[in-house]
Amino acid sequence: MSETKAIELICFPGAPSLPIFAAQEKGFFEKAGVAVNLSTTPNSAYQAENLINGTFQIAGTAFDNVVAYQEDAGVYKPESTPDLFAFMGASQVQLALVTAPDVKTFDDLKGKSLALDALSTGFAFVLYEMLARAGLKSDDYEMVTVGATPQRWESVREGKTAGTLTIQPFTAMAQSQGFNVLQTSTDLFDCYQGGSFAASRAWAADNADTVKGYIRGYLDGLDWVFDPENQDEAIEILLRNMPAIKPAVAGGVLKNLLNPRSGLTPKGAILPDGVDTVLDLRSRYGDGPKLTDHARYIDLSYYNQVI
Structure with a gap:
């Protein structure tokens, strides 16, 4: 053997x-x-x-x-x-833009901080694309380096940041606790x-x-x-x-x-x-x-x- x-x-x-x-x-x-x-x-x-x-x-x-x-x-x-x-x-991977309960639209993100793993990863680029298509400019928000999905979700849950991209199961966990999903990557891309x-x-x-x-x-x-x-x-x-x-x-x-x-x-x-x-x-x-x-x-x- x-x-x-x-x-x-x-x-x-x-x-x-x-x-x-x-x-x-x-x-x-x-x-x-x-x-x-x-x-x-x-x-x-x-x-x-x-x-x-x-x-x-x-x-x-x-x-x-x-x-x-x-x-x-x-x-x-x-x-x-x-x-x-x-x-x-x-x-x-369905990447979901999860936001705080009081952030219900992209405009609500203006002046807020968003959590990322790093500023130049592919998932960050998906978030940039979401924000750009929604009409937001780079000076409308601040990106903060936090870490992988568990740390980013915790940052939003604790109110330290207003939103982040999540994957499952963190998306479902966030929604079950009253947090919003403004958009997903499957809304943007066919593949x-x-x-x-x-x-x-x-x-x-x-x-x-x-x-x-x-x-x-x-x-x-x-x-x-x-x-x-x-x-x-x-x-x-x-x-x-x-x-x-x-x-x-x-x-x-x-x-x-x-x-x-x-x-x-x-x-x-x-x-x-x-x-x-x-x-x-x-x-x-x-x-x-x-x-x-x-x-x-x-x-x-x-x-x-x-x-």
């Missing part, structure tokens, strides 16, 4: 990790020959630094983060250009490559079987989550792994997660049109050149060998 390969995985906290939870609990990773230890990241800079330095081998991250660090546009500044790439998709799985090209080349084992285990977990017969147990797994979710909203969180427009992408595909959206936003809101080359950030060879 071949040796089980250990993987240190770092993801943002959120419901899109459900297939990972399922793969761990149902033994799909073990069956695929890998042992996955999942950690959550407090922010994108911490995740990038520790993926690049090898503390973690795989990251579940916004696809734009891969683009940002390959373009030397990330918050963390490594000594040399990293060799990160996305090897599988994860989700479109958006939100989540992806990324690694170092050099590490992947030296550990191809480990990468493919991860892909195989994740896809088995994803198929299990999408199976209608497993919905009740999927909710139990979600609640067990994310105790902050209240049972009353768990069904709605799962429904959103199983909608490919707002949640998990069937078969873990990377969506070319969604990649175009990410590159267009970074080209317009970032300081760099116009970006169009998918192959600069993506290599699906490992994925294609599995499916």
Whole structure:
């Protein structure tokens, strides 16, 4: 029997990790020959630094983060250009602009502070696009760097900031407590490559079987989550792994997660049109050149060998 390969995985906290939870609990990773230890990241800079330095081998991250660090546009500044790439998709991710109970329109945001993970991430660019389309200018509001979704939601809940972008389950949690959703990314874009799985090209080349084992285990977990017969147990797994979710909203969180427009992408595909959206936003809101080359950030060879 071949040796089980250990993987240190770092993801943002959120419901899109459900297939990972399922793969761990149902033994799909073990069956695929890998042992996955999942950690959550407090922010994108911490995740990038520790993926690049090898503390973690795989990251579940916004696809734009891969683009940002390959373009030397990330918050963390490594000594040399990293060799990160996305090897599988994860989700479109419905980003919701959650605001304080008294902020009911975009105009109500004027003079207020908004919480972000960092000022130059892909999700920040989605927020800039929302605000621009609503007619707000950059001097109408202040952006504040706070961290990942749990910290940002807490900042809004405590009244320190007036709004932020959230993913599930934090969107449902906010709505259940009387906070508003002014708009979502699915209102703006037909397709958006939100989540992806990324690694170092050099590490992947030296550990191809480990990468493919991860892909195989994740896809088995994803198929299990999408199976209608497993919905009740999927909710139990979600609640067990994310105790902050209240049972009353768990069904709605799962429904959103199983909608490919707002949640998990069937078969873990990377969506070319969604990649175009990410590159267009970074080209317009970032300081760099116009970006169009998918192959600069993506290599699906490992994925294609599995499916």
